[in-house]
Amino acid sequence: MRATLMYGAGDVRVEDVPDPRILQPTDAIVRVTRSCICGSDLWPYKSMPASEQGNRMGHEFIGVVEDVGAAVGTLKRGDVVVAPFVWSDGSCEFCREGLQTSCLNGGFWGTPDVDGGQGEAVRIPQADGTLFVLPVAEDDALMPSLLTLSDVYATGHHAALGAQVVQGGTVAVVGDGAVGLCGVMAAKRLGADQIIILGRHTDRTDLAREFGATDVVPERGKEAVEKVRELTGGLGAESVLECVGMEDSFLTALGIARPGGAVGRVGVPQTPGIPGNRQAFLGNITISGGIAPARAYVEELLPDILEGRLEPGRVFDTTVGLEGVPGGYKAMEDRESIKVLVTP
Amino acid sequence: MRATLMYGAGDVRVEDVPDPRILQPTDAIVRVTRSCICGSDLWPYKSMPASEQGNRMGHEFIGVVEDVGAAVGTLKRGDVVVAPFVWSDGSCEFCREGLQTSCLNGGFWGTPDVDGGQGEAVRIPQADGTLFVLPVAEDDALMPSLLTLSDVYATGHHAALGAQVVQGGTVAVVGDGAVGLCGVMAAKRLGADQIIILGRHTDRTDLAREFGATDVVPERGKEAVEKVRELTGGLGAESVLECVGMEDSFLTALGIARPGGAVGRVGVPQTPGIPGNRQAFLGNITISGGIAPARAYVEELLPDILEGRLEPGRVFDTTVGLEGVPGGYKAMEDRESIKVLVTP
Numbered sequence: 001m002r003a004t005l006m007y008g009a010g011d012v013r014v015e016d017v018p019d020p021r022i023l024q025p026t027d028a029i030v031r032v033t034r035s036c037i038c039g040s041d042l043w044p045y046k047s048m049p050a051s052e053q054g055n056r057m058g059h060e061f062i063g064v065v066e067d068v069g070a071a072v073g074t075l076k077r078g079d080v081v082v083a084p085f086v087w088s089d090g091s092c093e094f095c096r097e098g099l100q101t102s103c104l105n106g107g108f109w110g111t112p113d114v115d116g117g118q119g120e121a122v123r124i125p126q127a128d129g130t131l132f133v134l135p136v137a138e139d140d141a142l143m144p145s146l147l148t149l150s151d152v153y154a155t156g157h158h159a160a161l162g163a164q165v166v167q168g169g170t171v172a173v174v175g176d177g178a179v180g181l182c183g184v185m186a187a188k189r190l191g192a193d194q195i196i197i198l199g200r201h202t203d204r205t206d207l208a209r210e211f212g213a214t215d216v217v218p219e220r221g222k223e224a225v226e227k228v229r230e231l232t233g234g235l236g237a238e239s240v241l242e243c244v245g246m247e248d249s250f251l252t253a254l255g256i257a258r259p260g261g262a263v264g265r266v267g268v269p270q271t272p273g274i275p276g277n278r279q280a281f282l283g284n285i286t287i288s289g290g291i292a293p294a295r296a297y298v299e300e301l302l303p304d305i306l307e308g309r310l311e312p313g314r315v316f317d318t319t320v321g322l323e324g325v326p327g328g329y330k331a332m333e334d335r336e337s338i339k340v341l342v343t344p
Numbered sequence: 345m346r347a348t349l350m351y352g353a354g355d356v357r358v359e360d361v362p363d364p365r366i367l368q369p370t371d372a373i374v375r376v377t378r379s380c381i382c383g384s385d386l387w388p389y390k391s392m393p394a395s396e397q398g399n400r401m402g403h404e405f406i407g408v409v410e411d412v413g414a415a416v417g418t419l420k421r422g423d424v425v426v427a428p429f430v431w432s433d434g435s436c437e438f439c440r441e442g443l444q445t446s447c448l449n450g451g452f453w454g455t456p457d458v459d460g461g462q463g464e465a466v467r468i469p470q471a472d473g474t475l476f477v478l479p480v481a482e483d484d485a486l487m488p489s490l491l492t493l494s495d496v497y498a499t500g501h502h503a504a505l506g507a508q509v510v511q512g513g514t515v516a517v518v519g520d521g522a523v524g525l526c527g528v529m530a531a532k533r534l535g536a537d538q539i540i541i542l543g544r545h546t547d548r549t550d551l552a553r554e555f556g557a558t559d560v561v562p563e564r565g566k567e568a569v570e571k572v573r574e575l576t577g578g579l580g581a582e583s584v585l586e587c588v589g590m591e592d593s594f595l596t597a598l599g600i601a602r603p604g605g606a607v608g609r610v611g612v613p614q615t616p617g618i619p620g621n622r623q624a625f626l627g628n629i630t631i632s633g634g635i636a637p638a639r640a641y642v643e644e645l646l647p648d649i650l651e652g653r654l655e656p657g658r659v660f661d662t663t664v665g666l667e668g669v670p671g672g673y674k675a676m677e678d679r680e681s682i683k684v685l686v687t688p
Contacts, residue, residue, distance in 0.1 A: 093579065094603060099628060102603035162630075235437065259438060259446035269625050273617020281613050284443060284634035286506075290625040 002344075003119025004325045005054035009047055012057070012326040020115050020123035025071035026089075028127030030063035030081060033138050034147050035117040036316065037328050037340040038085075039177045040268050045329050056110040057325075058118025058342075059085040060150035064138050065131075066121070074128045080138050081131040083117065083124065084294035085109065085151040090129020098296035103129070117150075118325055120344050132298045135306070144313025144341060145305045148182060152339065153312040154294035155266045156182025156243070157301060160190055162264025162289025163239035167191035172228050173213070174253045175243030176204040178315040178339040179266060181211055183241040185312055188212025189304065192239070196231055198224055198252065204338060207314060221248065225255035236261065242289075243267050250275040254285060262286040316341040346688070347463025348669045349398035353391055356401070356670040364459050364467035369415035370433075372471035374407035374425060377482050378491050379461040380660065381672050381684040382429075383521045384612050389673050400454040401669075402462030402686075403429040404494035408482050409475070410465070418472045424482050425475040427461065427468065428638035429453065429495040434473020442640035447473070461494075462669055464688050476642045479650070488657025488685055489649045492526060496683065497656040498638035499610045500526025500587070501645060504534055506608025506633025507583035511535035516572050517557070518597045519587030520548040522659040522683040523610060525555055527585040529656055532556025533648065536583070540575055542568055542596065548682060551658060565592065569599035580605065586633075587611050594619040598629060606630040660685040 003017045020029050035058050044055070065079040075081070088095050088103030095103050105126060110116035115123055124130055134146055148154075156179050165171055171192040173183045176199025187195050188211065196215040197208040205216040217227045229236055236258035242250055245267025253263045254276040263280075266289050274280075274287060304310040318337040320328045321344070328340035347361045364373050379402050388399070409423040419425070432439050432447030439447050449470060454460035459467055468474055478490055492498075500523050509515055515536040517527045520543025531539050532555065540559040541552040549560045561571045573580055580602035586594055589611025597607045598620040607624075610633050618624075618631060648654040662681040664672045665688070672684035 097604065099604045102627060260441065260443045265625070269621040271617060271621055273615060273619050274621045274624065274631070275617050277613040277615055277618045280618065280631075281609070281634040283446060284632075284637075286630060286632040287618070287624075288628075288630040288632075290628035293628075 001120040002322055004057040004116060006044055006048060006057050007054040008050035009045060012045070012329045014323050014325055017119070020121050022067060022069045023123065024125065025069040026126050026128065027069040028065055028072055028075055028124040028131065029067040029121060030083070030124055031066050031121050032061045032063040032117060032119060032344050034143050035061035035342045035344065036147060037118070037325065037332055037342065038151060039179060041329065042333055043268060045333055056116035056119070058116040059109040060147060060152070061117035061122065062134070062143060062147050062150070063122065068127060072127050075131060075133065080134045080136060082134055082146060082149050082298065083131055084154065084298070086291070087125050087130040088295060089126040095129060098293055100293045100295040101291045118342060120322065130295070132295070142305060144316045145311050147341070148312040148315065149294065149298050149301060151294055152178045152315060153182040153185070153301060154297045155179050155292040157186040157297050158292035159183045159241040159243060159264040159266040159289055160186040162262065163241050164262040165190045165192050165239045168193045169239055170194045170232055170237045171239045171241065172196040172198065172237035172256050173241045173243065174198050174249050175267060176201055176208065177243060180241065180243040181208055181315050181338070182312050183243055184208045184213050185211040185310060187239070187241065189310065196228055196237065201335065221252065224252055228256040232258070239264065245270050247271050247275045254279045254283070257283065257285045259283040259285070262288055264289040266290070266292060315339045319343060345464040346666050348401040348460060350388055350392060350401050351398040352394035353389060356389065356673045358667050358669055361463065364465050366411060366413045367467065368469065369413040370470050370472065371413040372409055372416055372419055372468045372475065373411040373465060374427070374468055375410050375465050376405045376407040376461060376463060376688050378487050379405035379686045379688065380491060381462070381669065381676055381686065382495060383523060385673065386677055387612060389677055400460035400463070402460040403453040404491060404496070405461035405466065406478070406487060406491050406494070407466065412471060416471050419475060419477065424478045424480055426478055426490060426493050426642065427466070427475055428498065428642070430635070431469050431474040432639060433470040439473060442637055444637045444639040445635045462686060464666065474639070476639070486649060488660045489655050491685070492656040492659065493638065493642050493645060495638055496522045496659060497526040497529070497645060498641045499523050499636040501530040501641050502636035503527045503585040503587060503608040503610040503633055504530040506606065507585050508606040509534045509536050509583045512537045513583055514538045514576055514581045515583045515585065516540040516542065516581035516600050517585045517587065518542050518593050519611060520545055520552065521587060524585065524587040525552055525659050525682070526656050527587055528552045528557050529555040529654060531583070531585065533654065540572055540581065545679065565596065568596055572600035576602070583608065589614050591615050591619045598623045598627070601627065601629045603627040603629065606632055608633040610634070610636060659683045663687060
């Protein structure tokens with residue numbers, strides 16, 4: 001089959017790889033019908049050292065079950081399924097608590113012996129625990145929005161939970177990428193009254209407004225902090241969603257947080273320490289969140305999508321076939337695309 | 345009057361300073377009857393650059409009201425009062441929420457024009473909001489425990505709240521100083537079942553056991569992490585109290601925290617970033633706490649002390665007069681004393 005590999009910074013190739021097959025009785029094989037490129041894929045795209053064997057890429061996908069191992073009980077051939085960006089057994093102590101990202105028997109896509117999602121098919125370890133069967137046909141028009149349950153919308157929701165968004169609350173979102181935009185939607189869904197997005201790209205901030213943002217702050221750094229304080233009665237936002245992970249973005253997030261407030265962070269950490277130790281300490285700002293247990297949220301987030309109330313899939317503004325994936329990376333890196341959908 | 349000044353690392357002197365007097369109608373003057381030396385006073389004691397004018401020291405004290413400004417409404421001459429380690433107006437938005445450390449009109453002791461607690465008397469700004477009247481006489485036997493409401497017991501309680509200690513929960517405490525010991529007591533009071541203290545000084549860990557610790561881990565670093573994991577079914581502690589603030593202690597705190605758990609941190613930050621960004625992110629570990637709003641907790645913590653159920657004052661193992669304060673610093677720095685009580 002064909003699948004995407006990254007061989008180093010800027011070097012993404014689509015190549016022939018072995019077809020996946022059942023290795024464990026708990027496995028399933030899924031033919032991928034939709035996948036996508038993640039903002040987090042851009043970190044290695046910027047910085048990965050050259051590698052001879054390359055890394056398999058992609059961790060968000062929807063597909064159709066083609067085969068199941070002998071121990072798989074909840075899935076059958078033909079099921080349309082969404083895979084969260086971490087696979088998990090669904091039965092360990094952490095999975096039962098809804099923290100599937102810490103599954104004692106789980107792991108990441110695109111690791112040795114595990115396929116990535118940017119390919120024609122994937123072997124799914126721990127298939128019963130990992131996959132969620134969708135009540136739709138494989139070519140349903142809702143596919144883009146359903147695909148966001150894999151990661152980006154679930155991650156925005158996780159940021160909102162970490163930031164302790166409440167009914168009537170004041171929220172600020174740092175990061176106008178697909179996760180930040182989904183964070184706006186999640187905050188709105190949880191009942192926030194005021195939702196401020198920090199961003200300078202009007203195509204993104206316009207979408208943020210449609211997703212529920214009440215204010216747009218195009219300034220950066222100190223000026224952004226001042227502007228958000230102005231918009232929040234001088235005190236800062238009760239809930240801040242940090243959807244970038246850089247030093248500057250984190251310091252901005254703390255700067256615009258109200259003392260006693262919370263930063264829900266889902267931006268992949270790019271610094272050894274969480275920036276702003278003293279600032280967080282003096283302001284008693286809680287820092288929560290992390291890698292989102294997307295699997296835990298599918299059931300809660302699904303109805304709004306199925307019933308057409310929310311369309312997180314609007315973050316996809318470009319669609320490519322599998323051979324177009326390298327160009328998709330470049331479009332996202334150049335900020336010509338918010339998020340790229342892949343139809344293998 | 346006599347008061348304590350620090351002129352640089354290791355250089356603490358007791359000297360004559362001007363008597364305090366009412367400067368604002370919201371001020372009170374308090375004659376100090378008990379004060380103490382804080383673990384956080386040891387940070388400048390280790391590292392303060394030489395200063396010609398010196399800094400006034402001390403931020404925990406109990407005393408008797410000697411005079412009040414014209415606008416003070418809730419205090420009268422003769423009241424026995426405890427002062428939290430931050431003064432605050434008691435009426436701003438943050439004070440009303442119980443976050444007096446972020447008071448819009450508050451500040452710290454020992455700053456320009458504000459006395460420190462390690463002296464004979466103190467001018468109290470925002471006296472109505474700051475002071476809490478104690479229903480005891482100035483020489484009551486409970487004084488050591490009542491004095492811990494100024495900071496150390498309140499700070500331990502804040503750590504336990506930040507760490508989300510719950511009835512029946514599993515708790516680990518990093519730091520066997522007075523705050524860590526009070527953290528043990530606070531966790532016990534909140535109903536924790538298992539309380540593990542990390543510490544190697546048996547005088548301290550013995551007291552921790554009397555305060556409610558169920559396990560003592562004398563190991564450090566990696567060995568400590570392994571030991572705590574062993575004691576918690578391999579998964580780590582749900583709640584971790586970080587009562588030191590150093591890089592190593594913070595990494596230990598994250599290492600022993602259960603994924604999805606919380607670190608309540610009250611150790612004064614000694615690093616620009618909060619150590620362990622990636623570790624906290626992958627484990628979805630919440631980092632909460634900060635500078636403790638001691639004023640908010642007095643009312644809740646007082647009854648156990650007044651009724652003799654809890655004795656946080658046992659963290660004081662040395663008592664000195666005011667002229668003995670420089671020796672008190674040295675005893676704490678040399679870890680010959682857990683915490684030094686000062687009777688001016």
